[in-house]
Amino acid sequence: MEFTTAESFLHEGLLQSFELTKIIVRIFFLTGQNLKQYILKTNVYPREPSPLKELREVTAKHPGNLMSTAPDSGQLMGMLLKLINAKKTIEIGIIAIDPNKETYEIGLPIIQKAGVEHKINFIESQALPVLDKLLQNLSTKYPDNEGSFDFAFVDADKENYLNYHERLLKLVKVGGLIVFDNTLWGGTVAQPEEAVSEDRKESRRSIIEFNKSVSIDQRIEIALAPSGDGLTICRRIR
Known part of the structure; x- marks a missing residue:
């Protein structure tokens, strides 16, 4: 597999450390979760039609809500x-x-x-x-x-x-x-x-x-x- 200069730096440099890799992955995961909540709170929920909001809230109580x-x-x-x-x-x-x-x-x-x-x-x-x-x-x-x-x-x-x-x-x-x-x-x-x-x-x-x-x-x-x-x-x- 070929990498760009930036990708090579990550692949061959930083990611050589398994512990550092775990930290980086965790940071990206937490950032993703925070961004997800930001998107929902600032863009989705304020513009959500009331029937969809009601349906979402009812669905959340169901065992198969996933x-x-x-x-x-x-x-x-x-x-x-x-x-x-x-x-x-x-x-x-x-x-x-x-x-x-x-x-x-x-x-x-x-x-x-x-x-x-x-x-x-x-x-x-x-x-x-x-x-x-x-x-x-x-x-x-x-x-x-x-x-x-x-x-x-x-x-x-x-x-x-x-x-x-x-x-x-x-x-x-x-x-x-x-x-x-x-x-x-x-x-x-x-x-x-x-x-x-x-x-x-x-x-x-x-x-x-x-x-x-x-x-x-x-x-x-x-x-x-x-x-x-x-x-x-x-x-x-x-």
């Missing part, structure tokens, strides 16, 4: 949706752990109070069969789906990210956006595999494979934003 999207990521996606004037969107999320629609029903009263329930078609199913069905134009509510969606968001099983990507590229129109969450996977994508806990390795490998694949995919433009746990924003160009 599955929620980071507020700063939500703010970024909200702006993207407005910038492209999105009208028709699709979200692929994890519901296999919640077979009784519990998490959806937690948010349902807030959705109803916000007056947007009529805009949501909640489908409880494995995602791939539903996407295939949409592509076959078998949906009575949304006919002629191919190339009709403005925006897609994926926060589901990492092992299927590439499968979701291929199908969404057909469902989202040219110029539309597909956003994938957790593409930094807690920073483990930049760590050696032996430093990663066993329970994170399989998904880490899938995310790394996904990141490599989309980086060379000529059908899209991409930007990986270090928001939340990493948001990969894909814009379909062909």
Whole structure:
């Protein structure tokens, strides 16, 4: 591996000391945490719509609250949706752990109070069969789906990210956006595999494979934003 002059200094000089490396990593970690709180307190929470704030607070009390999207990521996606004037969107999320629609029903009263329930078609199913069905134009509510969606968001099983990507590229129109969450996977994508806990390795490998694949995919433009746990924003160009 080749390094720039600055990188060589860090790699061959400072980082020769294991103890100093631990100190540097800890400083970066603490700085990152402080910056995260700064962003939330000064930019996100003051501008957060009241239904989202209420939903975030209710979600925080749920045992599975770690599955929620980071507020700063939500703010970024909200702006993207407005910038492209999105009208028709699709979200692929994890519901296999919640077979009784519990998490959806937690948010349902807030959705109803916000007056947007009529805009949501909640489908409880494995995602791939539903996407295939949409592509076959078998949906009575949304006919002629191919190339009709403005925006897609994926926060589901990492092992299927590439499968979701291929199908969404057909469902989202040219110029539309597909956003994938957790593409930094807690920073483990930049760590050696032996430093990663066993329970994170399989998904880490899938995310790394996904990141490599989309980086060379000529059908899209991409930007990986270090928001939340990493948001990969894909814009379909062909």
